[in-house]
Structures are given as structure tokens and as C-alpha cells.
Amino acid sequence: MKSVLVVKLSAIGDVIHALPVSYAIKETYPDAKITWVVEPPAYDLLKDNPYIDKIIVFEKKKFKSFKGFLKNYGPFSKIIRADRYDASLDLQGLFKSAAIVWNAKARLRLGTCNMREMSHKISRPVVGPNSNGHIVERYLDVARALGCKVEKVVFPMEITERDRIGAEGAMQQAGARMENPYVVLAVGANWPNKRWPTRYYAQLSDWLYGMKIIPVIIGGGVLDSTLAADIEAAAEIPPINLVGKTSLKQLAYVIQKSQAVVGGDTGPVHLSAGLGKPTVMVMGPTDANRNGPYGQLENAIEANRPCKYCWKRACPKGLECLSVIHPDEVENKLLALLKNDK
Template identity: 70%
Template sequence: MQNVLVVKLSAIGDVIHALPVSYAIKETYPEARLTWVVEPPAYNILQGNPYIDELIVFEKKKFKSLGGFLANYGPFCDKLRQHKYDAALDLQGLFKSAAIAWSSKAALKLGTCNMRELSDKVSSPVIGAHANGHIVERYLDVARALGCRVDKVVFPVVISADDAKLARSYLYVAGCKGDIPYVVLAVGANWPNKRWPVKYFARLSDWIYSRGLLPVIVGGGALDEQLAEDISRLAEIPPVNMVGKTNLKQLAYVMREAKAVVGGDTGPVHLAAGMGTPTVMFMGPTDANRNGPYGQLENAVEVPRECRYCWKRACPKGLDCLAKIMPEMIEEKLARYLR
């Protein structure tokens, strides 16, 4: 195996789940050249990965118009085909990733067990031993089909000294001074029904303060900024606000150094779990068996509703999905790590 292409474009959480594939390939084929195609939002988390030789950025927005496609397809393919691939692994399983796998002209094209949008017509779906298990293991089944041994599961996230230094300075400026331990609260999520009520975050924040630790809110974008403001307004003591202060690598440092991380089924929370930080995840529309905190499924708190696991972005019943997960349920999971 001389050249391997991995196509995993987005979202950030999905790219994080696929990270162990890079380690598995290089452990089995250390001389192989590994190229990874990714979209811009998740690019940063792959930078510096010692098991990836080349990153190719796919900017989907440039291909949306006919003129954009005609202008960009040729240069993209030229870059993609600089190497003759022995295998392409389509871990996205969508039309756009299938088009990239097909354009690579790889001799062998493999995909995951749940291919969509006719991507299974380009890459052969791998129905492995973990087809009904965690998504990390489903991705690794594709690597196993390539002949990779998976002796251990490693999430390669390289945090530079500069990013660590900047993250520490951002924490200090935001209010984390001295050696007081802290708990990260990841308050945002792309799906509305993956967001925990702000009043519960406020109560949890006060509980964390009562245990002698600092609650630190993280996130990005205008919505998360508003959520942080609402939580601060409802809490007895405003938590430390780090929303929008870091890039992904700096955020990784913040979470790696935390006593624990709390949040929903989102990229930053999966990043924390991958790095081994104690991670408590509240879940409603998605299930822990597939998407829970990897290696820590006992820390998943699933909503006590019969309609959970609906995989809907917004509740068709108009319910506040996660409102039945009370702060005390999260505190019970956290308590063991905060002693």
C-alpha cells in the first residue's frame, strides 16, 4: 500500500470521529502516503497530524454554480491526482465525497456501511463487525477492510506550543486565574434539539462554583454568544465566558486541561472525549450507541422520552427535547470527577 486517500469533509464532529483511521493506516502501512480531503471548517483540527502527509481543502461553495464548477474542477483534480492512489476511503458517504473518490481514480474504493446519495455506486460499502456500533468503530471497519490492524484507538490532535500559550492567556484574560480547576460547558449545537436549556446551564454553573471550581463556557458564533449572555444573566455568579475566543486547536487545549467537559452531541464535545477528558454528554435526537462520548458511554445521559433517537434537527412535536434532562442528572455524572 503506497498511497491512500481519505475523504472526510465535514462536520467537525464527524472529522474528529474519523481521526483514528489515520493512525490505523500508518500503524499498518508506515511507508504509505496518506492524503486527506477536508472542507475548511474542520481543516484546523487536522493540521499537524503526524499520520497525514497532505491535506487537500475542498471548498464546496466554489463548485455550486456551473461557472464555478467549470473553473475549479480541473485544478482540484490536478491536485488530487498528483499521486496514484492504491485506495480511497469515502468516510462521508454522500454525492460530493463520491465524486471526489471517483475523480481520484483510486484502484480500490471503499465506503462506510451507511452510504447515501448513490455513493455506494462508486465505493463499496463495508459492512463490518461494528456496523451497528459507534461511528468511530464504523469508520475503523473501513480501515480494517483495507487490512489495517486496530490494536488501539488513537485520536491524533497536535496542539502547538503557540496555541497552548495563547489558550492559557485567553483563559487568564477571561477570568481563569491561578490554579483553580475548571469545567468546560459547551453550550451550542447546530441542531436546535441538541441544545440544553440555558436555565439548566445556569444552575449547573452555580453548582460547579459551589464545588470550588470554575465553569467555563465555550462556543462560537452569534447564537452561542447569546446563549452565554442568557446563562450569565440567570446564574448567581456569571461563568467564565470563552465563546469565540479560540480556534479549534486552542479550544482543544482548553478542554484537555479541564477537569471535565459537559455538552451535547457536537464537535467540541467529541474532541474532548477523544482526548480522554471526562466528558458528560446529554443526548436526545441521537443515540449514545452511535454518537455518545467515545470510550465513555457511561457518561451519556439520554433524554427519558419514548421519541428519542428520532434523528430530526428540530422536534416535529414542538417539544424542548432535552428539557427532561435535569441538572441533577448531569451533576451525578460529574461528581465522580470533581472530588
Template identity: 55%
Template sequence: MTYKNILIVKLSAIGDVIHALPVARALKQTYPDARITWVVEKPAYDLLTNNPDIDEIIIFDKPKFKSLTGLLSNGYTFSKLLKSHKFDLAIDLQGLFKSAAISYLSGAPKRLVYCNARELSDKIGQRICGNHEHGHVVDRYLDVAQHLGCKIDQVQFPMNITEVEVQKAEAIANHAGLRLENPYVVLAPGTNWPSKCWPTTHFAKLADQLYDNNMIPVIIGGPNDKRLAEEIIANTKIPPVDLIGKTSLKQLAHIIKKSQAFVGGDTGPMHLAVAVGTRVVTMFGPTDPNRNGPYGENHSILTPDVPCICCWKRQCIKTPMCLETLNPDLVYQSIYSKLEMKVGS
């Protein structure tokens, strides 16, 4: 069957949207004449712009739909917009009630959802179970593409960083004291779960070790990570470069792309590093790296030796928390083993 108008519903978060990018590439390669539209929430919108595999982006402004009044005043208009595209296929990669509702409101006669869908979303779309049901999220999404006849020769994360965004990123870095032609390592202390955060004191020690080996540590993250950056800086001999809250996602992607390595936990910027081809050293404890870890090879995944690993708990009541047991020396060695560089004394 040939599809002419395809809707992808993947709303958030940053890492999840990055995981779904290979689906757009696979669909466009298999159905080059198809028009592909993606519905996404505002925080991840920037990841999809200027993408040759995506013909249109529709923003789902979630705050407008949270109240009954908002739903009644905005629902009809949004549904009318979706139906005007005359989609013949809708792919719900979010697998939640809100994404299923969008898939349904699109009017597409064929609606697909992966078989691990929740919140009754599997009642609205056809459940697709492939060979990677218990594998990495990227491969699960691609199971849906393969169901549609897509041949996956190479998994690609298409992301177009324009020259304007490159220039802005370099200007921001220069203003903060970083020249991108110098060797540096990106540190991402923030995550959306407290249990996934590596201690700031560990990041501080790692930053000192990097400086001792002529490598500049650069802290990145959103505005909510400012406190973490301040704690790291307060515990270092030489303050790292602080880029917290100073870049857009595409600007951050360029800065990560130019770095020697990325260090952080299970967080969106870690998956951004994978997408732009940067080596990752990541610390996993409460979540499963087989499902959510950095996709592909040439990355280092460090996990603590504890019986409660992969507990999937946002908060940890144990002392010390599992990630605290991963000491900075181990992370430092992992960075340089991936870079195939001699570790300084």
C-alpha cells in the first residue's frame, strides 16, 4: 500500500522525540512522495525544524488543553486542522491517551500504535509488536516502520543545524569563554528524576581532572539546572565554562557535536549527543540502559553494583543512592578510554 499523507504523533520529551527521528527518515526513504507531518509539543519543536524528512510540524500546545474550558475552546479547532490534511495513516509513537486522541481526531483511516501503549491508547490504534518488544526504544519505533514495509539499512537521526544556528552557538560559547576549536568535554548534571542525577561533588572532581589533563569542562542544561551548576563551580579549583540555559536545542547540538565527549545521566541531552555522533559516557541506575541508554556502539554505560538497579523510582530512599557509588575516577577513565588518549597522572 502507498501512503500520501502520514501523521507522526510524538509529543515529548526531548529524548523521546530524538528516538523517533529514524522513523521519519525510514518513512521518507520508502515513501518519498508522501507528505509527512509531525505533531509535537513546544519544548521539542526545535529538534524537528529544517528537517528534510518532515514536511510540516504542528505544535500541540498542551497548556491550552489542560482545563475543560480550554479543551472545549481549542479542541474543535485543533481537530479541524488535523482533518484538513486528509491523513491516510497516523502513527502514535507516544502511546498515551493524549497522543491516541490526536491520532483519532486526525481522521486517518489507519492508525498504528506500538504494543506497549498505555492509558487505553491501544484501543484506538492497531497494536504493532515487532522483534524488539523488549529492546531499545529506537528499535521498537522502527518495528512500526518495518511493519509498513520500510527497510532499515542504517539507523539515522536526521537533524539539520543551520549556519545561522552554528554562528549563534559559537558566539554564545565565545562569550562564555569557550572556543570550540579547543578540546572540551560536555557535562550535563541535570535530569528529570532526582534518582538519575550523579552528585555535583562528583562532577566537580571530574571537572578538575579534566582541567588537569588540558581538557575544558563545559556545563550544559536548562534554566532549572542552574543550582546544580553553581554547586559544581563552588567545588572546583578552576570554574568550568557555564552554558546553563544559554542555548537553544540546535545551538546546544552544535556545541555537543564539537566536543570530545559527553558525560551525563539518562537525560535528553545525552540522546542529543548520540544523534550528532558524539561519544557518550553515561551513568545509569534507576532506569534500564537496554531500553533507554545511548543508542549504538562506541559509548560507555556505567552502572552501579546494587541489587535494586533498574528500580524505575524517581526518588531513592537508600543511602548512598546508587549513582553515588560510581566514583569520578571511573568516569574519568571511561572518557579517555573512549578517546583512546593517555590518561594524565
């Protein structure tokens, strides 16, 4: 195996879940050239990865209009076809990823067990032993079908000195030092159903201060800034707010130096699990068996509702999905983790 194309475009959490595939391929085929196609928001996760030789950025917005498609299709196809691939792994399983794989003309085309939008017509779905298990293992089943032995699961993340300095600077500007114990609160999520109530984060923040642990809010974008403001307003003592103040790699370092991370089914929380940090995940519409914190599913707290695992972005019943998970449940889970971490 001399050249492998991996297509996993987005979202950030999904790209994190797929990172072990790059290590698995190099573990078995150390001389293989790995090319990874990704969308811009997740690019930073792959940058400096020692197991990825080439990154191709797919800018989906350029292909949305008919004029844009005509203008960009040829140049992008030329970039994809600059190499000859022995195999391609479609870990996205959608029409857009299938189009990229089709352009690559690899001799062997493999995909995940749950491919959609006719992508299974381009790549062969791999229904492995973990087809009903965690998404990380489903991706690794595709690597196994390629002949990879997968003796250990590694989430490659190369954090540079520049990332460390930037993260420490952001923390200091926000009013805290990394030398002091802190817990990260990942307050945002793309789905409203995946967001724990801000009033609960405020209660948890005050409890952490009472434990002499600094609560640090992370996130990005306008929505997360609004959520952070709501938490600051509801808390007796405002938590440290890093929302929008770090790059992905800087955020990884902030997480790496923390005592633990709390949040919903979202990218930074999956990043925490991948880095091996104690991770408490509050869940409702998605299930821990598939999407929980990898390697520590016992730290997932699922909403006690008959309609859980609905996989709905927003609740059709108008319920606040995760409101049945009270702060004391998270506090008890954190207490056990923090004791074990000492």
C-alpha cells in the first residue's frame, strides 16, 4: 500500500473521531503516503499531524452555486488527481465525499457501514464487528478492511510551542493561570437538543469555585458567546471566559492541562476524550454507545427520558432535552474523577 486517500470533511467532532485512522494506516503501512481531504473548520486538527503527509482543503461554499461549481470543479479535480491512490476511505459517506472519491480513481474504494446519499454506489460499505458500536471503532473497521492491524488506538494531535504560548496568553488575559487547577466547560453544541441549560452551568461553575477549582468556559462563535454571557450573568462569581479566544490547537492545550472537561456531544468534548482527559458528557438525543466519550463511556450521563436517542436537532415536543440531568449528577461524577486523578 503506497498511497491512501482519506475523506473526512467535517464536523470537528467527527474529524476528531476519525484521527486514529491516520495512525492505524501508518502503523501497518509506514511508507504509505496519506492524503486527507477536509473542510476549513477542521483543518487545524490535521495540521502538523505526523501521520498525514498531505492535506487537501475542500471549500464546500465554492461549489454551492452552478457558476461556482463550473469554475471550481476542474481545478479541484486536478488537485485530487495529482496523486495515484491505491485506496480511498470515504469516512463521510455523503454525496460530496463520494464525488471526491470518484474523482480520485483509487483502485480500492472503502466506506463506512452507514453510508447515505448514494455514496455506497461509489465505495464499498464496510460492515465490520463494530457496526453497532462507537463511531471511532466504526471508522477503524474501515482501516481494518484495508489490512490495518490496529493494535492500539491513538488520536494524533501535534501541539506546537506556539500553540502552548498562545493558550497560556489567552488564559492569562482572561484572568487565570494554567498552573492553578481548573475544569473546562464546553457550553455550546450545533444542536439545541445537545446543549445543557446555561443555568445548570452557572450552578456547576459556582460549585467548582467552592471546591477551589476554576471553571473555564470554552467555545466559539456568536451563539457560544451568548451562552457564556448568560452563564456569567447567572453565576455568583463569573467563570473564566475563553469563548472565541483560542485556535483549535490552543484549545487542545487548554483541555490537556485541565483537571477535567464537562459538556454535551460536541467537538471539544470529544477532543478531551481523545486526549485522555477525564470527560463528563451530558447526552440526550444521541447515545453514548455510538457518540459517548471514547474510552470512558462510564462518564456519559444520559437524559432519563423515554424519547432519548431520537437523533433530532431540536425537540419536536418542545422539551428542554437535557434539563432532566441536574447539576448534582455532574458534580458527583466530577468528584469521583477528580479524586481518581490525584
